[in-house]
Amino acid sequence: MPIEVASKRRKVTRPDALVVDVTSRGPDPWVRFSPFYPHGQIPVPMSPGATSESVEGVWQALKVFESSDVDPSKLSVRSMKGLKRTVRRFGQVRGHRAGLTGDRLLDYRTARHEIYLPTYRWVLENRLQEEVARLRELAESADVVLLDYTTNGDVDDLRTPLSHAALIVGHLSAAASRQG
Template sequence: MPIHIASRRRSAASLATAHPGARIIDVTSKGPQPWVRMSPFYPHGHIPVPLSGDAVAQSVEGIWQALKVFGDHDVDTRKLEVVSMTGLKRTVRKYGPVLGHRAGLGGEELLPYEEARRRIFLLLDYTVNGDVTDTTSALSHAALIRLYVTNQWPSA
């Protein structure tokens, strides 16, 4: 059974035309139960923060946003505790250009984007980018789910 990845921004009619008879499963933070649990925003709780000893977070997105470093703003540990699935994003519009992601909460090293994806996030879904090496757009967690269930998971 093929698995297609589509943006949540597409209309139901557009998806039905492109993929007749397909079952549409929304794995974003706006999706229904139980599929919303696939969203990186979902607060599963007790998720180990990579490269950070015993530190844990509520969600994968909380980890990604907490470790993001901007020109004038370093890590933000408050993002690790967010359970509402909102208020997680730390954007370039507000904080300026991203310098990288901290290699752990107390880490000295700043990881470039692709390496951060591999070391922190590889386990975001308004995009369809399933290529970890393509840093021109956000990484699609739905595409990662497809890679996993079709046994095409990228090596770290």
């Protein structure tokens, strides 16, 4: 399946490929792949009954800083704006809480595995079935380049943010190997 990830910040030099912007600034329907997109009713890991509008809402809500604990208000943000909680405002990140009322604080790597990956996978499997199928169809007839702001596809490489476009490629590859 010829799908690759490229930085939206750089000029893509693949005139032979179909370029698909899956960032929060991408066109419909591809913007729906953005972690900021408000799909609604996304389960919050380790928080029975709690849901979020977006994947980013979950990630930001469970982030714990030196001067600020979880922020459940991030779960209800539908505008794709005002989601980020920053070090500049709240001090150093201490980790991510294991659920809205959890007593465990997860380090960055563990939080990626226990919060971000399952949340984004849930969206791919429950909210983006049509878009995933469309990408699969496109990739069967042409090379596809997914644009993202980051290109890090290694969940254990903590030096740079994780690319959700790389997670899409992984999801499509895993589905293809299960089928074939």
